[in-house]
Amino acid sequence: MAMQKSPWIWMDGSFVPWDEAKVHVLVHGLHYGFGVFEGIRAYRRADGRSAIFRLQEHMQRFVDSARIMTLPMPYTREVLEQAVLETCAKNGQAACYIRPIAFCGYGALGVGTLDNPTNVAIAVWPWGAYLGDEGLAQGVRIKTSTFSRPHVNSQLHKGKVAGHYVNSILAKREAIADGYSEALLLDTQGFVSEASGENVFAIIGKTLYTAPFSGPVLGGITRDTLITLAREDGLEVKEMALSRDTLYLADEVFMCGTAAEVTPVREIDRRVIGAGARGPVTARLQARFFDVVRGSDTAHEKWLTYYEPQR
Ligand code: PPE
Secondary structure (H helix, E strand, O other): OOOOOOOEEEEOOEEEEHHHOOOOOOOHHHHHOOEEEOOEEEEEOOOOOEEEEOHHHHHHHHHHHHHHHOOOOOOOHHHHHHHHHHHHHHOOOOOEEEEEEEEEOOOOOOOOOOOOOEEEEEEEEOOOOOOOHHHHHHOEEEEEEEEEOOOOOOOOOOOOEHHHHHHHHHHHHHHHHOOOOEEEEEOOOOOEEEEOOOEEEEEEOOEEEEOOOOOOOOOOHHHHHHHHHHHHOOOEEEEOOOOHHHHHHOOEEEEEEOOOEEEEEEEEOOEEOOOOOOOHHHHHHHHHHHHHHHOOOOOOHHHEEEEOOOO
16 A cells, blocks of 8 residues: 655755655665665654654664765754654644655765765655554564574664665565565574564563674664563563574564564464463553553653644
């Protein structure tokens, strides 16, 4: 299903109508995937106000992604944060998904090109549950991919880099073709890394496990949020190498990301996880997550940046 258009897209410092936000077919970033992006959500809260969730952290990762890729970033984090807020407000979005992208622009082609300008754009549109409303409530079925997450010396996983997503797309398309909702990627040693667009967690007893930050995983902001909420819930959190059968035997497994939010996993590779439904700890963490991002829980007010949608 196509995206629902919103009126304006921020492009290189000014607003252009959605249908006119175009680039030349020979931009460098299109050919080689040399660009970085973010995925952020704004929610309408229980009090009716709109707030962007963890805007500063997302925009810090955006400029950090560019920095580790040596992609020149023409704007400061502060300017970009302001641009995101204005894009949400000007488009009258009470809740939306936000997609900032910076990519190597038009000039020369060739992988050694150094002088092309960087283009930056920010678009917003409504995006519902990434893995479906039923997935959020009942859990989804996933499969271990035949594709590995590249070695940490092959890709810079701490960056959210456009070209890296070809690996995710291979895994995801395979999973969908095989009748699953999502792909679980192992690293080149065979340990669990992450899903195509989410970090992965296992719950065993009173401990929450996830792959270490130092491995080939994105440092998910939702991952960090869930680690914080889990500790507040009294769970112990351990970052460690996990084998796929550790997940098979876990009490509960869930995935999280900005788009996917907190999605329970009920089956992996035809093995039923736990009771084959959203588990009790996942349910509690998921409820708390939604209460923090869009409910009335203000214990993490510093994660919220409010704005007023224009009408
Ligand atoms: N790992 C990967 C590979 C990933 O793409 C995401 C987000 C995460 C982990 C979770 O990160 P965070 O959103 O900071 O908690 N994936 C984004 C893109 C999804 C898409 O299909 O596009 C997202 O969730 O916005």
